[in-house]
Amino acid sequence: MKSRRPEPRAERPGRKPETAREKPSDDERAGASPRKEARGPRPERGPRGGRPGEETRGAKGKPRADEARGQGPGAARGKGPAKKGAPPARGGGGKGARPEARGAGARPGSPGRGGRPATTDDLTRGPRGGTGEGRRDRTAPRPRPEPRPAPEASGPSRSGTVALIGRPNVGKSTLLNAALQQPLSIVSKTPQTTRDALLGVVHHGSAELALLDTPGLHRPRTQLGRVMNEAARDAARRADVVVFVTDVSPRPVKHKEDGTPIEPRPLLPHPGDLVLLADLAPDRPALLVVNKVDLLRDKRHLLPLLEAYGKVRNFDAIVPISAQREDGITLVLDEIARFLPEGPFRYGVDDVTDKPARYFAAEYVREQILRATQDEVPHATAVTIDRYTEPRAPGQAVQIDATIHVERQGQKRILIGAAGAMMKRIGIAARERIEELVGGKVVLRLWVRVTPDWRESLPRLEELGYGKARAGGADAAEYVIVAERDTEADEADDEDAGDEDLDDDGEEDEDRDEEDLDDDGDDEGTPDEDEEE
Numbered sequence: 001m002k003s004r005r006p007e008p009r010a011e012r013p014g015r016k017p018e019t020a021r022e023k024p025s026d027d028e029r030a031g032a033s034p035r036k037e038a039r040g041p042r043p044e045r046g047p048r049g050g051r052p053g054e055e056t057r058g059a060k061g062k063p064r065a066d067e068a069r070g071q072g073p074g075a076a077r078g079k080g081p082a083k084k085g086a087p088p089a090r091g092g093g094g095k096g097a098r099p100e101a102r103g104a105g106a107r108p109g110s111p112g113r114g115g116r117p118a119t120t121d122d123l124t125r126g127p128r129g130g131t132g133e134g135r136r137d138r139t140a141p142r143p144r145p146e147p148r149p150a151p152e153a154s155g156p157s158r159s160g161t162v163a164l165i166g167r168p169n170v171g172k173s174t175l176l177n178a179a180l181q182q183p184l185s186i187v188s189k190t191p192q193t194t195r196d197a198l199l200g201v202v203h204h205g206s207a208e209l210a211l212l213d214t215p216g217l218h219r220p221r222t223q224l225g226r227v228m229n230e231a232a233r234d235a236a237r238r239a240d241v242v243v244f245v246t247d248v249s250p251r252p253v254k255h256k257e258d259g260t261p262i263e264p265r266p267l268l269p270h271p272g273d274l275v276l277l278a279d280l281a282p283d284r285p286a287l288l289v290v291n292k293v294d295l296l297r298d299k300r301h302l303l304p305l306l307e308a309y310g311k312v313r314n315f316d317a318i319v320p321i322s323a324q325r326e327d328g329i330t331l332v333l334d335e336i337a338r339f340l341p342e343g344p345f346r347y348g349v350d351d352v353t354d355k356p357a358r359y360f361a362a363e364y365v366r367e368q369i370l371r372a373t374q375d376e377v378p379h380a381t382a383v384t385i386d387r388y389t390e391p392r393a394p395g396q397a398v399q400i401d402a403t404i405h406v407e408r409q410g411q412k413r414i415l416i417g418a419a420g421a422m423m424k425r426i427g428i429a430a431r432e433r434i435e436e437l438v439g440g441k442v443v444l445r446l447w448v449r450v451t452p453d454w455r456e457s458l459p460r461l462e463e464l465g466y467g468k469a470r471a472g473g474a475d476a477a478e479y480v481i482v483a484e485r486d487t488e489a490d491e492a493d494d495e496d497a498g499d500e501d502l503d504d505d506g507e508e509d510e511d512r513d514e515e516d517l518d519d520d521g522d523d524e525g526t527p528d529e530d531e532e533e
């Protein structure tokens with residue numbers, strides 16, 4: 001379906017939350033009555049440009065010193081087509097075809113903190129500015145106080161699908177959100193938050209990037225894990241460009257007995273990455289994005305790491321970024337755009353994604369579960385939308401009934417909490433996030449249901465929305481825009497509530513059911529070990 005553009009909505013007076021209440025029997029209900037903070041006008045979508053301080057380097061370890069400092073327009077060029085040859089179908093992927101205006105002269109300073117979740121308006125029309133009032137999401141990217149200046153459209157138009165691939169928790173969803181300039185995809189500190197490929201459309205100069213956020217590739221222990229891995233691999237297979245995302249994380253500084261710090265070992269490519277890169281889409285352009293460079297205390301460790309990665313694969317470009325701080329995003333988009341095939345845009349300039357609002361309603365409930373619970377609960381949770389009814393008159397609320405599926409009674413008890421307190425907390429936070437999405441009032445009713453072993457049952461996974469062939473991405477002949485609020489109630493195919501676990505305290509979960517690729521590179525192994533500085 002094609003979207004209609006909603007008018008900017010007016011500010012609404014605040015409302016008070018309702019007290020959650022429980023329902024007898026196996027279902028538990030927690031209502032969160034509408035409460036909304038007033039919000040200001042939405043800024044126009046803006047163009048993009050480079051940023052000072054963005055670092056980049058060419059593939060195979062040749063640092064681009066000038067560009068690494070964001071001083072030159074050619075930052076993040078890598079070897080590019082000059083070495084691999086511009087793909088014929090991508091025609092002229094050299095400098096001449098590149099969008100201009102990035103690097104120096106770009107938006108100064110770091111983006112502002114805070115901000116609010118996306119609204120329907122934002123999802124269809126562009127980024128939000130704002131001051132961050134009412135924002136609860138500490139892990140979502142911080143909105144920019146000003147939109148990025150866009151590169152000028154130059155050369156032929158390019159469009160294509162771009163898969164963001166990598167281990168869990170490296171920041172793929174954060175990167176997508178930063179590129180979109182809105183927190184569309186749910187982000188959490190717990191690995192395996194993303195359970196399905198999610199499209200985000202970015203128009204960048206003369207290029208249209210259909211970015212696919214994907215589940216982190218990991219060692220699966222359940223059918224769900226296998227389905228998630230397949231979703232990621234499928235996205236990589238159908239992509240025109242693969243962006244392999246990895247991260248750097250500082251190790252704690254160790255000290256000798258006399259208290260002097262031990263010189264940290266150099267950073268090395270993550271062993272799991274070596275496994276994944278061994279057979280990752282060898283026949284198409286691949287970019288490496290090294291995320292979380294803000295965590296490096298000593299940036300001298302970055303260059304050897306980039307060089308080491310450059311020896312693993314003949315990347316077309318290597319771009320170190322901080323997705324969370326939105327540093328380096330423009331360079332990533334520039335580099336991707338260079339390798340897209342020439343062709344007309346497939347989406348409207350205001351289109352953002354192909355999932356309906358009900359999909360995000362389920363995801364945002366799951367997001368709050370990830371934030372509010374820990375241990376085994378998040379991984380054992382899925383969310384389905386039982387009813388999504390649009391308001392019949394102005395001022396009325398969207399009515400949403402959602403079921404939270406868990407696997408055991410104990411998990412249900414945890415989710416409900418004492419006197420329903422946990423459910424209430426989740427319900428209120430999710431409802432507020434959904435209200436921002438749909439741009440209006442929402443009445444959200446949540447039930448908790450025990451669906452034993454749903455992660456191991458393919459039919460159950462199908463019912464819960466996992467593993468189906470989904471419309472989306474650049475291949476979709478028709479697509480639904482999230483702003484379109486007339487989603488059919490029986491649109492069962494879109495009830496793909498993702499669910500993944502997230503610790504509120506940010507610790508990697510101890511009892512998660514899937515693991516990252518391990519050091520021996522056999523797709524079986526131990527959880528991630530953060531690299532340290």
Ligand SMILES: Nc1nc2c(ncn2[C@@H]2O[C@H](COP(=O)(O)OP(=O)(O)OP(=O)(O)O)[C@@H](O)[C@H]2O)c(=O)[nH]1
Pocket residue numbers: 138139140166167168169170171172173174175186187188189190191192193194195214215216217291292293294295321322323324325
């Ligand atoms: N310090 C820092 N943290 C980041 C950065 N990017 C992402 N994170 C954090 O890393 C965690 C994981 O981020 P996600 O975007 O959910 O990672 P993902 O790769 O999509 O994770 P999966 O869903 O497991 O595949 C979150 O806590 C983010 O806030 C960054 O640039 N710097």
